[in-house]
Amino acid sequence: MLSRRDRPLMQPRLLMIPVAILLAAGFGLTLLIFYPGVMTYDAKFVYEDIAKGTMGDWQSPVMVWLWALIDPIAPGAGSMFLLIATTYWLGFGVLSLALASRGKASALLLPLLAMTPPALAFAGIIWRDVLFATFWLLAATVAFAVSDRPSQTRLTGQVLALVLVIVGVLLRPNALLAAPILAAYIVWLSQFSLRKAAILYIPAAFGLFGIVQLVYYGILDAKRQHPLQTIMIFDLGGISHFSKENQFPIDWSEPEKAMLLNNCYQPTQWDIYWRLEPCDFVMRNVEREKGLFGTPAISRAWLEAILRHPIAYLQHRSAFMWNFLAADNLTMWTADVEHPTKNVFADRTAFNALVAAHDVLKPTPFLRVGFWLLACIIVCCFSWRRSGPREAAFALAVCGSATIYVLSFYALGVASDFRYGYWAVLAAIAGGVIVISGGSKGGERLR
Template sequence: MPSRPDRLLLQPRLLMISVAVLLAAGFGLTLLIFYPGVMTYDAKFVYEDIAKGTMGDWQSPVMVWLWALIDPIAPGAGSMFLLFATTYWLGFGVLSLALASRGKGSALLLPLLAMTPPALSLAGIIWRDVLFATCWLLAATAAFAVSERPSPIRLTGQVLALVLVIFGVLLRPNALLAAPILIAYIVWLSRVSLRKAAILCVPAAIGLFGIVQLVYYGILDAKRQHPLQTIMIFDLGGISHFSKVNQFPVDWSESENAMLLNRCYQPTQWDIYWRLEPCDFVMGKVEREKGLFGTPAISRAWLAAILHHPIAYLQHRSAFMWNFLAADNLTMWTADVEHPTKKVFADRAAFNAMVSAHDVLKPTPFLRVGFWLLACIIVCCLSWRRSGFREAAFALGVCGSATIYVLSFSAVGVASDYRYGYWAVLAAIAGGVVVISGRGKGAELPR
């Protein structure tokens, strides 16, 4: 029989082996379900830009550049899917193994939770929101894994984590306000300081904004396609609806005006005014007939509408946010973009099993962004009192940034798909498991 010290050494080793087996099974399951990845319309537009040799800022030009770079590995969706799956399981794997190395049985929970539909059902869907979330997960878990290592290893891990955070912002520039929270964790690692995080927030956001401008329009020379004005079009439509006064800088026919004010608005997506009948006449006139989209006229009309009708603006934004957090929105993508009337992978048993599990959970809170936002808030609160310094810092870093990220959609959201809150799903799972793995001593309260 091994002595007690031998048994204490053996426990982490057995945990790590068990965790490694679960991680390998999870990665294999992901390949079995999704390979070569589910192409979406957004992804198709990005991939077509590779063939055209052009880059625009409607979708992230960094994703175009990256996809072109890795495409030879598995042309089409395959290369990007492999990147998604790898970053997904590396993120959960690094954290699981870090916990297992310290003998934390909760390490076994992470791979199991990563295989549940709220998280795994999007891991093979080619959306930049998925890559953004997996990169930030890997950034945070890499920092956690090196937080008690010698200085050279720790600094290397921190640099890698910061690069991944910046890459995430380049994929999703609306993460500018959420990124400083995660950066603060990566920089300080084991000590929570709201004061320092607040001091870092403004310069970090300004610096990240500068990086986005430099990379998009300097290094990659992306064409300006004015994605910010989609927010303004959506807001103008919402304010027009709630104020019952046209806010667009164009005149409509009597029937168009009646539709704009009474029938067109839905707090779901701006596409209603862009490409969905019968209200696509809005962008038809604003963009194609009058040529106003992308001009200061839209910005001026937007600002004037908010100043003159602030209550209508708040009604519109509140309606959108409630829909985003609580409604039955698009979650798992299953359509074949080349044959829209057909389902992708219709003859694949593993994929269909995931779709069935997803469909069972679809009416439940587990596939609502609001549930995961609330979970992140709860994890943040619990981490202050129930974890050690290291665990509390990690939980506050991931769940704090996820909370800010989701809440930012109250001002900039133009669609309410589940994917836009995917970072909160991964953050709540990772942060929650780390919190319950804490030493049980009260963490130092934020200063």
């Protein structure tokens, strides 16, 4: 008969069995539903760059390089899908097994939540936003798993986690504003504090910015395609609409000016001015006829417009942010990019079942970015007051970084698809489960 001292050691081992079964089932289900992955137009453009042997900074050149590296595994969408699905389930798996090793029944909850539509419906879609989110999930969970391990194991895990954070920023450079929070956690683990994160924030942000410049334009020699000016074009259109004055450094015809000021603007995406009729005349003039796109003329016009009409700028940005957080935006991608009028995997039962579940949730808060932003804020509040240092540090790091990342779209967003907030979904699930798993409040408190 087992002694009282031996029983706690047996419980974690027994708990790991159902956890491992759930994780394996989840990974298998993801393969069944999605393999070889759902190609999107953005992903198609990235993959075409591999064949061309060119790299630009419109999409991440690191994704081009990474995809080319792994492409022989399953040429086409398959290799990138396998990378996304593997990092997705490794992220949840590492965290689940770390909880199971401590006898926490909440370890069973993580794989189940990972199989719900708000998370799983994107795990097979090839978007760099999804890959970025799974990389950061894995980074945070590896750091959590090694936080109570011997120093050599802990250091190895921390290095791996920091590399994953950096790669995430290289995939999504606008994540630079959120990365220092996650990096501070990885460096200090359970000794993480808001004061330390604040001290690290500016140096880390500048350091990550430097890494992006070095990798993009030094190592990979990416062509500058001026993606930042898409933000400026969107802002110039928005400020023109709300101020009822043309802010572009272009003299429009009277019909074009009337369209620009009254009819073109929607707080949804900058593509309205780029490729969508009837307002594609904006970029046709800016880029092709006047040759202004990518020049200082656009940057100067943007800055002057904000200084002259700050209220109009805030109206535009607030309208966009509300749409991003609360509107019924694009969520799961189901179109076949080779045959746009058809759905991908139309004859696959498992895929169609997930699409049906997704469609049921589509009108609900579960597929609104604002819901997951609020969930992350709540997790941060609860972790601050009710968790031990190890759990609180993890929850604050993932949900704090997700909060900053989503809020950064107030100034940086040019489209309002749900995928741009996907990191908040994974962070809220992982951080929320860690908070409810409990933990001693003893030891150093977070400050």
